Amino acid sequence: MLNDRIPAAIVVLGTGAIDTARRIQARYPGSLIHGLASRVQGDVAFTELGSHMRELYARNTPIIALCAAGIVIRCLASALAHQLADKTVEPPVLAVAEDGSAVVPLLGGLGGVNVIAREIAAALSVAPAITTSGELRFGTCLLNPPAGYVLADIEHGKRFVSDLLAGAPIRVDGDAPWLDTADLPRAEHANLAIRITPYASEVAGELMIHPRCVVACLTALSSEDSIVERVGETLREHRLAPMSLAAVLAPLSMMASASLAAAAQALDVPLRFGTLPAGFETLGARDDGIMIALSPRPVDPSTLGQARGTLTVIGLGPGSADLMVPAARHALTQADDILGYETYVRMAGPFAPHQVLHCTDNREEMQRARHAFELASEGRNVVVVSSGDPGVFAMAAAVLEALDQARDNKQWTAVGLSIVPGVSAxxxxxxxxxxxxxxxxxxxxxxxxxxxxxxxxxxxxxxxxxxxxxxxxxxxxxxxxxxxxxxxxxxxxxxxxxxxxxxxxxxxxxxxxxxxxxxxxxxxxxxxxxxxxxxxxxxxxxxxxxxxxxxxxxxxxxxx
The missing domain is CATH 3.30.950.10 (Tetrapyrrole methylase, C-terminal domain)
Structure with a gap:
């Protein structure tokens, strides 16, 4: 359930919890153990629990805290009361007993916290302490559909579940295989219905769940606001719900467009480049360069063309984890490939199973830089590591020199390049x-x-x-x-x-x-x-x- 691209923070306060933390980390290999610096050695060190927990929460990082539930509540509630009130934006937060004897989901019901609780409990051979009424009654959280689907209206959803808990029957209209084993009070002609459709609807008594099966295909560029407006108009023309949009697809020649990237971010969908694969129904092309494509099932954006590759040059700092800037650590967690002198690459770990390490000799800077651009031009997220600061006698200059020498290479120049500073020696x-x-x-x-x-x-x-x-x-x-x-x-x-x-x-x-x-x-x-x-x-x-x-x-x- 945890997204490999957003690894969880397994927060540990003492050495007595390390064994449990390692067992949880084995279940979620991309996750990192955050250890209280004065007591325990972890993957990431912190010195003050409250501020560290609040920072993780603000960054939408799933938190698995190996401590009392009350400690977690006090740490978060003191400064984030306004965020805690919005269930739609909070990350999963769990408290786990140091010895692994209890797993308590606290926050993030709509982020799958109960699913995570069950996964951790299974790994620890205990029963999770799930208290959500709907999930206990029906065996699933109706307000948290699986990946590829999105709930249309959370407030309406709360009222809908309340009616179900009061005994009202329900029917399911559309393809919802995850509900096949749910213990729902079904009736063929029930007034309440769960409707799974990409089309917009405001029928009373229906819980709308939209499959993300729509792709907006662009063939002409314009400003960010114009692109967002044009896509919105096209969806409305076809009565499609904006939430059903799965991705924006554009030609490879548009890969370096800043306005296109900003528009995709505003639409809150991935931006991909290439041609539309078979299996889509096209709903007509507009004169302004927008075409809508509809898939019979949810679309995995990673199957559409390729992403714009990124190349991030980071500095690890002098060596200790607590002196690495957060932006460098974030770049490492997002990376598909990590390149550098082997000593420095090993310092940058731990790594998730999908991440590929490319270790080379310290004297092969230009070859390393060129290899990084080749990988990034394939749509991969690439990180080149240096010790200290990457711009001080390190890899940033070599990367820029390689790009300068290849300014006619459109694949390289389309790569999203950024340089993250570090603490120099x-x-x-x-x-x-x-x-x-x-x-x-x-x-x-x-x-x-x-x-x-x-x-x-x-x-x-x-x-x-x-x-x-x-x-x-x-x-x-x-x-x-x-x-x-x-x-x-x-x-x-x-x-x-x-x-x-x-x-x-x-x-x-x-x-x-x-x-x-x-x-x-x-x-x-x-x-x-x-x-x-x-x-x-x-x-x-x-x-x-x-x-x-x-x-x-x-x-x-x-x-x-």
Whole structure:
């Protein structure tokens, strides 16, 4: 029942619930375990339960909380009372006992929470605590039809179910196979009816359920408002309910149209590109480039042509899950393919079973970028991962260079490209140390693999003369152990030996270390490729931390 594209958050507060959480995660492999950072190691860390739960709820994320139901209610009700009143928009929310002995659906009756409760209960070999009157009486939730169908009017539906619970008989008009085993009080000539049809109707006493079996086919572009208006007019001409619309289909040549994408979003249906497959009844084409196609059964949009592929370049941050920006995590959950240097790809997990990993050597950036565009041009959602920030000595530049070199490739240029920032190694190290980048600074890579060493020396001299704080990436390697010492010699020509230096190794990862030294004491033997080196300016200063665990280092935002 859970949508693989919107993985559930399995919220865990203590180690005693981990075994139960893993059993639930095995039932929903795309879901992530959200662990309270001070107590348990999960896939996603959080520090404050209430705010984290409210954020998940606001993002429409299904929540499976392994704690008391009262805790969940207090966390959500305090700030979301206005949302809780609208049953049509809430995500499924369940409370599960830590030991798996109880499964309690709390919110999201129209989002299938009772179905999820039954699935989890079956996985845990317990009975779910379902209290919904209609579902207990009839064995199904009449207001929550299966995928491919939509209820026309929830308020009318509530009154309809109330009448049924009061003993009124019912008839079913149309194809509703999910109701075949429901324990409904059926009567051939009953006044109350469940009608399954794509056509609009306002007959009293009917519960209207629309199969999503209508496709709007476009052959001409216009503004977003015009497209929405034209589709609406065409549906009305054929007496079709707007809720029966399953997708908008357009030619491949329109794939990069922003107005078309916005219109599909306004219509709240998927946008697909290609030609209409066999099996549809076409209801006539209008002069304005709109044609309606009707299928005898609900349409799975994924069977229509292809989606517009997306390519998202993300930064994972320095390594710890709590320093990855939410937009990067969201892009990963939506991805079909994840590409990158193997070390970074593994850091980006866990992954859902359908996701494909493409791990390559760290020196294959252009090949990786081109491969990403090829995958995305097939309609796939592709993510390219970098550590830190993707625009700082990382994959964003390679992806843009690949696109720049292929500007005549219409398939590549039609891909939806976005770049999500991350916390760079320099920023993460600076935050651990205090604020050494508090004034003007620059970032320099000491690797001469992609630029001549002479260029590096020139930039070092100018940065030193300008009194900029400097953050060094790629400071040393086995192939070039001498370059950091040469860089330091250049800096010592301009900077005092007492200039403060911050060394951060594996910041945000297991075994991180942070130390402060001075320019005259720094030597390349103290540094490796996992070390971020921050050279202070003439104004950078330090003072002892109150916990006596090293110093705070900062660069004031002014000069004396």
């Amino acid at each position: 320099a920023l993460a190290t600076a935050a651990r140390a205090g604020a050494p980048l508090g004034h003007d600074f620059c970032m320099l890579s000491l690797s001469d693999n992609l630029k001549p060493w002479a260029v590096i020396e020139t930039r070092l001299r100018h940065a030193a003369q300008a009194d900029l704080v400097m953050a060094f990436y790629n400071p040393v390697s086995r192939a070039r152990p001498w370059q950091l010492d040469r860089a330091l010699d250049i800096l010592r020509e301009q900077r005092s030996g007492s200039t403060l230096v911050v060394l951060g190794r594996n910041i945000g990862r297991p075994g991180e270390t942070l130390s402060t030294t001075t320019l005259d004491k720094l030597h390349s033997s103290q540094v490796d490729m996992r070390t971020m080196v921050i050279i202070g300016s003439s104004t950078t200063r330090s003072f002892p931390r109150t916990d006596r665990d090293g110093d705070w280092v900062y660069t004031p935002r002014w000069y004396e």
